Each structure stands twice: as C-alpha cells, then as structure tokens.
Amino acid sequence: NAGVTQTPKFRILKIGQSMTLQCTQDMNHNYMYWYRQDPGMGLKLIYYSVGAGITDKGEVPNGYNVSRSTTEDFPLRLELAAPSQTSVYFCASSYGGNHNYGYTFGSGTRLTVV
C-alpha cells in the first residue's frame, strides 16, 4: 500500500516554462488536495477535488490548473512558471471531506523557478 505518491521529488524550472506535478493515491479516497508550503510557513490550499470530474479552488489557485479524470490521479499543472511559485508542493487525500476523515499526505515535490 503506497499511500499518496508524488513525482517528481525535485524540479528546477525556468521562468515561463510549464510542468505537471503528478499525484496518485491507491487508497480509493474520494477527496484529493494540493497544497503549497513556502519556507517557514504553513501549508496553503491551492485546489481540491471531491471526486472524479469535480474540482474547486482553494486559497491560492492563481497560476495553477488541475484535473481529476480518475479517482486515483490528481495532477497539478503550472502553465507559466514564475519565481513566486518556488515552493514545496504537497498532495493529500482523504476518504471523505468532513471532520471524521484525516488526510494522508505525500512526501512533496520541491520546485524551484529560476
């Protein structure tokens, strides 16, 4: 049981480039989330999904896009990378959306935009 798997673990992008951060979970969780964490700060929610085909914006969605075509996968797309998007990105999943369900997080993708 792998849990939540994120790839790649590290990436350096040039300004204006695009990339997709991959996230997959094997726990049959309905809910999935993308967070970013800037140095010394807490996590901020970018996007989340309550099931295949459904996505919603979080606190800081600008500059990102997501899709949820399957229960297992929730990729995060950066179209025009900017230095402000330098951060560590965490994907998480949960069985349900309410208080009873804890989140399982991946190990993160460290992204640097230069």
Next chain:
Amino acid sequence: DAKTTQPNSMESNEEEPVHLPCNHSTISGTDYIHWYRQLPSQGPEYVIHGLTSNVNNRMASLAIAEDRKSSTLILHRATLRDAAVYYCILRDRDNNDMRFGAGTRLTVKP
C-alpha cells in the same frame, strides 16, 4: 474561518511529557479541533482530533477546555522522533478543505 493561535516554538527534554497549547477563542459549535504534525522534509501526518471530550490514541492525547476556546496536545513521553512542527486546525464538520497556520516547532533535547 475561525483561527488558531499557537506558540512559534517549544522545547522539551527526551522522555518527558510535552503540552502543546492552542487557542481558538472564536471556535464555533460545529468546529472540530484537529492536530497534525510535520516531521522534517516530510508531508504532514494526522495526530488526533476531537470536538468536546478529551481524546486519546496511540500517538497522543487531546485535552479540550470546557468552553472549547483552547486545547492542548499532550505527548506523554517525548522522543527525538517527535521533533516536528505541530499544527492545530479547526475544521467545520462539513468542510471540504483544511487550512494550516504556522504551527509550533517542537525541539526535543536528549
């Protein structure tokens, strides 16, 4: 969203109990109190959650004040592996997302 206030950092000695406080004076009746921790270079992991009554699990205990305006995460015997940032988070019972603050950085000294 109701907010939480935690100390920026705390220190503890190994094998001693640790009490991590959290203030949430604007908590609503439907907010649950969740705790997560983040070990160095890892994603956060769930620790414990509760509504009104104190809660225990294999990782920790959660003590909730009678007026619910504050809570305390208790690690009964701190180990070096407990060194992490601990986040206290309020979640509405039907909320689809979870908002993290800056948390408390716990240092455990041998």
